[in-house]
Amino acid sequence: MAHETSWTTKEILGTIIGSGVALVTTVKLIRYISAEKPKEYPKDVVILFQIPRTPAAPNLSPFALKLETFLRMAKIPYQNEYCMQLSSKKKTPWIMYNGKEYCDSQFIIEFLNKEFEIDLSKHLKAHDKAVAHSMRKMTEESLYWTLAMSRWVYSYNDPSAKKVLPVSQCVFWQMKNAVKKAGYYQGYGRHTEEEVARICRQDLQALSDHIGNNMFLMGNQPCEEDAAVFGMLAMMWLMPETSFFTKILKDKTYPNLIKYVEKIKKEFWGDDYEEKKADKAEKDL
Ligand SMILES: N[C@@H](CCC(=O)N[C@@H](CS)C(=O)NCC(=O)O)C(=O)O
Numbered sequence: 001m002a003h004e005t006s007w008t009t010k011e012i013l014g015t016i017i018g019s020g021v022a023l024v025t026t027v028k029l030i031r032y033i034s035a036e037k038p039k040e041y042p043k044d045v046v047i048l049f050q051i052p053r054t055p056a057a058p059n060l061s062p063f064a065l066k067l068e069t070f071l072r073m074a075k076i077p078y079q080n081e082y083c084m085q086l087s088s089k090k091k092t093p094w095i096m097y098n099g100k101e102y103c104d105s106q107f108i109i110e111f112l113n114k115e116f117e118i119d120l121s122k123h124l125k126a127h128d129k130a131v132a133h134s135m136r137k138m139t140e141e142s143l144y145w146t147l148a149m150s151r152w153v154y155s156y157n158d159p160s161a162k163k164v165l166p167v168s169q170c171v172f173w174q175m176k177n178a179v180k181k182a183g184y185y186q187g188y189g190r191h192t193e194e195e196v197a198r199i200c201r202q203d204l205q206a207l208s209d210h211i212g213n214n215m216f217l218m219g220n221q222p223c224e225e226d227a228a229v230f231g232m233l234a235m236m237w238l239m240p241e242t243s244f245f246t247k248i249l250k251d252k253t254y255p256n257l258i259k260y261v262e263k264i265k266k267e268f269w270g271d272d273y274e275e276k277k278a279d280k281a282e283k284d285l
Helices: 009-034 062-073 105-115 126-154 169-186 193-211 225-238 244-250 255-268 277-284
Strands: 046-050 078-082 094-097 100-103
Touching (some): 062 078, 062 225, 126 193, 225 244
Antiparallel strands (some): 046 094
């Protein structure tokens, strides 16, 4: 005699809920196992978060190059963490130090100066410090925008851009739109390309006239602001062919600025400036 198996409503509900709980637990378990664990960083070492380096230079971002140059100048132990992650202020570069985040290259330098009792400008008198401060501000608040507009907006359709800016077409498009918008609110984005090129030349002329035959920004000894000025000027080599920066560089309009960049490169970067072939091969694997 065949037995009929009839399930009560309670049993059916129990089976459905039981299977659901088992499924959710399994999914959670898989997620937990595959999730990236927070990295452990060494104590008392600055972890420098910056966008991935390029073959020709340590970074495409003048602020990242500034910060890493400063760390080298000040001989502070650091470790690079190349990633696209932005800081809590939605900017790059930024650092982690003993588990805490610090952002904005200048605020970071101020923090590190205190933490490591460093003053790379202690040999300067108040007046010279004021001049160095103004030069850095001109570089970061004016020259930077001419660079950003030229690189990401005016050179958008330049096929040579791909050679110097190793980013996907999609990222390039996003950068163009973001810089165009930011440039508009900053102000330079409302000018014509010729007008922005004029501002760029005026800033470079001021830097060139000020540096003259000196090796560094404030004489023959480096100061803190050299990191920022170097970081920005070194970007001239990372510009598409149609950029007015490339024209200025090719025409050797400011030979002392070229010498200045070469000097700092040699002094604080040596062979590390360009990506080593072995590192590149490992990355490409
Ligand atoms: N004042 C900041 C400027 C940093 C900055 O503007 N970084 C750019 C890259 S060069 C950035 O993060 N841009 C992303 C954005 O503005 O959304 C600093 O000194 O760190």
